[in-house]
Every structure is written in structure tokens, then in C-alpha cells.
Amino acid sequence: MLHIEKLKKVYRGGKIAVDDLTLDIQKGEFIAFIGTSGSGKTTALRMLNRMVEPTSGTVTINGKDMMKINPVTLRRSIGYVIQQIGLMPHMTIRDNITLVPRLLQWQKEKSEATARHLISLVNLPESYLDYYPSQLSGGQQQRIGVIRALAAEQDIILMDEPFGALDPITRDTLQDLIKELQRNLNKTIIFVTHDMDEAIKLADKIAIMHEGKLIQFDTPDNILANPINNFVKEFIGSHRLIQQKPNFKTVDEVMIKAISITIERSLDEAIRLMVKSRVDTLFVTDGDNRLLGYLNVESLTGDARSKKSVSEVYIKDIVYMKTGSKLQDSVRRILKRNLNNIPVVDNQNRLIGLITRANIVDIVYETIWGDEEQELKDS
Amino acid sequence: MMSFFTENTAEILLKTWEHLYISFIAILIGTLLAVPLGILLSKTKKITKIVLTITSMLQTVPSLALLAIMIPFLGVGKTPAIIALCIYSLLPILNNTFTGMQSVNENVKAAGRAMGMTPAQSLRMVELPLAMPIIMSGIRLSAVYVISWATLASYIGAGGLGDYIFNGLNLFKIDLIVGGAIVVTLLALVVDFLLSRVERSMIPKGLRIQGGRSS
Numbered sequence A: 001m002l003h004i005e006k007l008k009k010v011y012r013g014g015k016i017a018v019d020d021l022t023l024d025i026q027k028g029e030f031i032a033f034i035g036t037s038g039s040g041k042t043t044a045l046r047m048l049n050r051m052v053e054p055t056s057g058t059v060t061i062n063g064k065d066m067m068k069i070n071p072v073t074l075r076r077s078i079g080y081v082i083q084q085i086g087l088m089p090h091m092t093i094r095d096n097i098t099l100v101p102r103l104l105q106w107q108k109e110k111s112e113a114t115a116r117h118l119i120s121l122v123n124l125p126e127s128y129l130d131y132y133p134s135q136l137s138g139g140q141q142q143r144i145g146v147i148r149a150l151a152a153e154q155d156i157i158l159m160d161e162p163f164g165a166l167d168p169i170t171r172d173t174l175q176d177l178i179k180e181l182q183r184n185l186n187k188t189i190i191f192v193t194h195d196m197d198e199a200i201k202l203a204d205k206i207a208i209m210h211e212g213k214l215i216q217f218d219t220p221d222n223i224l225a226n227p228i229n230n231f232v233k234e235f236i237g238s239h240r241l242i243q244q245k246p247n248f249k250t251v252d253e254v255m256i257k258a259i260s261i262t263i264e265r266s267l268d269e270a271i272r273l274m275v276k277s278r279v280d281t282l283f284v285t286d287g288d289n290r291l292l293g294y295l296n297v298e299s300l301t302g303d304a305r306s307k308k309s310v311s312e313v314y315i316k317d318i319v320y321m322k323t324g325s326k327l328q329d330s331v332r333r334i335l336k337r338n339l340n341n342i343p344v345v346d347n348q349n350r351l352i353g354l355i356t357r358a359n360i361v362d363i364v365y366e367t368i369w370g371d372e373e374q375e376l377k378d379s
Numbered sequence B: 001m002m003s004f005f006t007e008n009t010a011e012i013l014l015k016t017w018e019h020l021y022i023s024f025i026a027i028l029i030g031t032l033l034a035v036p037l038g039i040l041l042s043k044t045k046k047i048t049k050i051v052l053t054i055t056s057m058l059q060t061v062p063s064l065a066l067l068a069i070m071i072p073f074l075g076v077g078k079t080p081a082i083i084a085l086c087i088y089s090l091l092p093i094l095n096n097t098f099t100g101m102q103s104v105n106e107n108v109k110a111a112g113r114a115m116g117m118t119p120a121q122s123l124r125m126v127e128l129p130l131a132m133p134i135i136m137s138g139i140r141l142s143a144v145y146v147i148s149w150a151t152l153a154s155y156i157g158a159g160g161l162g163d164y165i166f167n168g169l170n171l172f173k174i175d176l177i178v179g180g181a182i183v184v185t186l187l188a189l190v191v192d193f194l195l196s197r198v199e200r201s202m203i204p205k206g207l208r209i210q211g212g213r214s215s
């Protein structure tokens, strides 16, 4: 849907910021531009909505030459998440979110409904719509910056380092969120970052830039497996190359059986099950085995002793992995959020297994020592 | 001294009105000229220096001289006085409009552009609201200057509270001079106070609330 051909930008003064960039982006793809500072990522991104006018080359959107579309119309049809958030400080969160709909003169009711819908997508209460940006934390502002780019139902969204300067946990949460939004709403996202982990986690394809040139454009797995030259190899970092093997494993290959209890059971039964299975966490499911939350030893002490049933005390806030996810992602999540384990669900949200820290130790052991053992046996 | 106020109450009110009227028209015209010019300057950086130099040079022409220069062209009366005062009011407003427009965060402006605002929309919805407090403080500064300089307008027959001061000087009547000066000063203070309230109300709400979630 987006065809970029020999795109070039020479700034006044002769600086070649982007040189002969050629690439194709399909609908629904998540593309990450990555590269060292000054490699031309922002310039490349901004040429896609004509914030920066190309010196030469063409961009075709759905078969239409971009240079023939009025820049203002073009920009209203493409979402943009700007570096450093850039919320309007004098507008309420509502007015910030509905900026493009207002420019497009949508009906008030439709804008309002959009604002309510979007703010619920990023897990913020509707009352925040009346707040001003200065009343929100950095992470909350960043979420508003992201949904502002979705408000006019744009199919293509450009994001320039949207998660810069966030703490790792908020960052991780927002990354999950944007990935989910992209999948559910089938958006095409072009994303600039200089964090390789972020690119590997989110992108379907990664474009590695260096001094204005596109060095390699491929899926994360292919880039990790076959870095095209030493620059890319160094850029990826040797620690990631070593991790290659578990990379290709999915959570399904290593997960163990999760001990679960259905929600209508009593606490007595829960405790007996814990003792019997020698676990400190039980996953709570409904009759169809759909994951609802969890129960651990702490949730059974204190207040809870007066309660009778699982439904009264279980914890709803739960982090999980989808079937088919990369094992590496589960490792990252467990370490980043300091979890002991993470449940795996299928596409209908049914509990199918569990990854624990012990699992991960086994995998790491296999990766690092496995080969040697093999060699010892061979010799 | 008190007799000055008690005996001339009606006349003082009339002259105060005249004084305010001259000042107000001068500031109004000055604002209408300087704000658009300041906005224009902030957009075309090349001529900025030249224009700001010219206006600050105008500012240094002694006020009485400027008034006197007006006479051969425009004669005496209110019109030349208003024009002269108007010229004086330009610089602070121009300067502040320029500074205000420059102070608007680049990233916020870029965000507006990226969302698809036309230049006019960006000006109306983003730049002017954010620059307004600074522009308003330029207008307030000008207003105080113009009210005190409007005293001199009496010299070319424009009337106003300056009449008392010039009469007092001619007739060696101290209470006329002091009385006139007191009223002018009070007027300037009151206008300054009122405009400072206006200025505060112009600060967008989102900038007044800093942190804290109680609103």
C-alpha cells in the first residue's frame, strides 16, 4: 500500500539526510526504522506525510502519487505520534484526542464518542478527558499522544520514538498495547526507534538505517540470523546473536501444565489444591477454561480469611502470553516485571500452559551448554 | 491642594475622560498595527532585525519633538497626538508579540502541523493562545507609557490632564501641577491593575494548573 522509491532528502547546506530509500510496505505491517542518531529516521518518516518535502524520489500511497495529494489533506489522513509527545498544553485531553476529527469537522457527538472509546482502550478513566496534559504523568501523556493519532480512523500511523524517556515497565505496557491495537484494528504502523529490543518485539520488518542509507530491510528473525554486514552485526549486538536459538522457540514448545481452579470453587478447595500440587499460585478460569485472573498465597491471608469463595478474592490484573509468542518475549516480560511465572493462553483466551522461571533457566542452560555437551559426546 | 479637587471635580472628570480617550484610541490602533506585524515578523525571520531596529529608533525620538514634528503635517488637536502616541505604543507590543510567538514550543507547533492544521489554524488554535499572555503584557506596558505620555498631548492642543500641568507651569500654580500629576499617576495605576487582571485571565487554563490532579 505504501511504495517508496529512491526517496532522497538533501537539506539546505548540502546535508544528505536520506539517500535513495526504496522499500515497500504492505497493509497491516508493523515497520520499525532503526539506526544511530542522525541516520535520517525522522527525516524519512516526515517525508511520508510531507512534513519534509523530498528532494527527489516518489512515494505512492494506494497507487496514488503522494506529491499530488494536498499536504493538509494527506496529514489528516495519516496518524502521527511526534517525538516528545507534543500534546497541546492549553487544550483538555478531550480536545487533544479529537484534534484531527475537529479539523475534519466531525459531528460533536461522534468526536465525543471517539474520545471516550479511545481513552478506554488505553485504560484511563473517562474523567481524564477534562484534565489538561500537565495534570497527567509522562506515561499517561504518552498514551494520549498515541491515541490522538488513531482518532480519525487513520489506516497508516507514523510514530517517532513514541516511548522514549519512559521507565521500562510503562514502556513494556505501552508496547503491548500498541501491538494489540495494531493487530485488532489492522493498522499499518511505521515506527522509529533506536532500541533494538523494541524493534524486535514489535516489528514485522525492521529497516536498519545508517548515514541516510537503508542497510538492511527484513524480518527480525532474518536479520538476527543473517546480518548483511558487520555494521548490522555490531548494531544488533553479540548478546542478541547468541540468543538466536531460543528466539526461534515459541512458548508452546516449553510451557508446562498450569494448575488452575474454576471461579465458583470455594477457598477451602483452592488451598487444598495448592497443597496437593505444591504450588503457590492458582490460575482462575471460567467454565470454558478462559483465564480470568489468579490466586496466590498472599491473597489467602489477611482479609481474605473471612471470605468463602475464589470469586471474592482472586486478582484480576494478570499478565499473560498468547500462544505462538516467542519465548524470548516471555523471558523479557518475566524479568522486566519481576514475575515468577507467566500463563499462556490460546486465541480464545483459554489457559493452555505456563512458563516459569525454572523453565527459563533450563532453556538458557541448554543454549549455552547444550552444544558443548553435544561436542563432548561426539568426541 | 484639596480645593483643586473639590472645586474642579466636573472638569477633572471631563479631562480624565479626554485623557483616557486619546490613550485608548492610540493603544487600540497601536495594537491593531503591532500584533499582526509582530506575527508577520515571527514568520519571516529575515526582516525582523530591520523592523525592530526602526521601531526602537522611533522610540528614542524625544516625545515633545515627535509631537512638534506632527504640527506642520497634521496641525494641532487630537489627531496628531493620537498618531504620535500610537507610534510610541508600537515597540513594546511589537517586541512582545514577536517574543510570544517565538516562545511557542517548536514541538507543539510541529505536532499541530503533523495533525494537518493549516497555517491559519495553527495560528488561531495553537500559537496565538499560547503567545497571548506575553502579547497582553506588552499591551499593558504600552498602556502605562501612553497614559503618562498623553500628558504631553496637551502641548499641541489635544486636551487631557496635561492641560492642568501646562497651565500650572505657565501660571506658577503648584497645586495644578501636582493635582494633574496625581490624577495621571492614579489613572496609570488603575489601568495597569485592570490590564494585569485581563492578562492573567488570558493564560490558558491548562498552563495555570501545574501538576496535581485536583481541579
Ligand SMILES: Nc1ncnc2c1ncn2[C@@H]1O[C@H](COP(=O)(O)OP(=O)(O)OP(=O)(O)O)[C@@H](O)[C@H]1O
Pocket (backbone or CB within 6 Å): A011, A012, A013, A015, A016, A017, A035, A036, A037, A038, A039, A040, A041, A042, A043, A044, A194
Ligand atoms: N532541518 C534540517 N536542516 C538541516 N539538516 C537537518 C535538518 N533536520 C535534520 N538534519 C540533519 O539530517 C540528518 C538526519 O536527521 P534526522 O533527524 O532525520 O535523524 P534521526 O535518525 O531522526 O536522528 P535521532 O535518532 O537523533 O532522532 C542529521 O545529520 C541532521 O543533523
Ligand SMILES: [Mg+2]
Pocket (backbone or CB within 6 Å): A041, A042, A043, A083, A160
Ligand atoms: Mg529523530
